[in-house]
Amino acid sequence: STAGRRRQQSRNRSTQPQEAPRVPSMADYNSSDQKTACRKHELYVSFRELGWQDWIIAPEGYAANYCDGECSFPLNAHMNATNHAIVQTLVHLMNPENVPKPCCAPTKLNAISVLYFDDNSNVILKKYKNMVVRACGCH
């Protein structure tokens, strides 16, 4: 069905072939280029650099990380691709102009504990969920 739609689109825009959107081929979705594959990158949030060491006792900061990269076909190269990502890819292939590719996003988040003083010099040790990206994947 994608091929039929593609032919249809080509016919409709035959007057301006140079402006026609380039329909992605299978080669475009090949994830062999690992540089652009969805993966985790390090991003350190430093409480020290924020100038907060007068009230945050520990930690000095935390490796929050972020996810970046392309979710390209075949998705199974991205170990954490969800079923939704497969559907999203199919719909994107059918309508690349309007439907984006699956999104590279966190699939596993970890908690951190922060130890800090409050205004009354009491000390709080609190666990914060979903603060650190442990794994990325396609959604």
Next chain:
Amino acid sequence: LDGANEIHASFIHRRLRTHEKREMQKEILSILGLPHRPRPHLAHGKFNSAPLFMLDLYNSISGGDDEGLQGLLDHYKPAVVTQSPPLATLQDSTFLNDADMVMSFVNLVENDREFSADRRHHKEFRFNLSQIPEGEAVTASEFRIYKDCVSNAFKNETFIISVYQVLQEHEDREADLFLLDARTLWAAEEGWLEFDITATSNLWVMSPQHNLGLQLNVRTSAGHSMMLRDAGLVGRDGPHSKQPFMVAFFKVSEVHVRTTR
């Protein structure tokens, strides 16, 4: 930066503007559940027993794998570290596993009050529990006071240490007290004494107007009232690392909804 400390090609690298940095700080504070950046008064608090106890707890949950923590520990410890038993106990780690939040409270009483002849050796302790985030319920709470080994005239004695909750204060007579716990100890015993004040803390969190503090007294086995210092109990005049404090373990009892800013 990526794992190899190289700036990732797709990442736009620039320094944040002042207002962007301020907004980012606000966002992080919001995630931490704080309305503003705390401004603690740390004249002595930094080296106090409560932060050291909390660092012990933090270490036990972080597994000691934080290399930067040792420096912080050194920073927060007093210059002369006395040999003392570990602050956090096995019981604390049990509470810790179930807790979403642990909070230590410093004693707010700075000057001893004049009590009647009958209670002249009573000491009072007050803690501010007014800033507990909504939805946090106390699962366990302890009052902790350090006892040194006694080597004076009382060295072969046993002492009875009693902890009371102040129920009501009166202008013309002594306050009404409720006995929370009493414990018999040898003079030679040394270490942190823990008194369970869970029910009292719950009451104080739910109705702060009932938070009139604790009173503590010590008697000999013969029933004679005595100074806390003579029984080896460390008060305000003792080392910072042995100051009495209170610790409470909390669990979230409600779904926490972040408000729209």
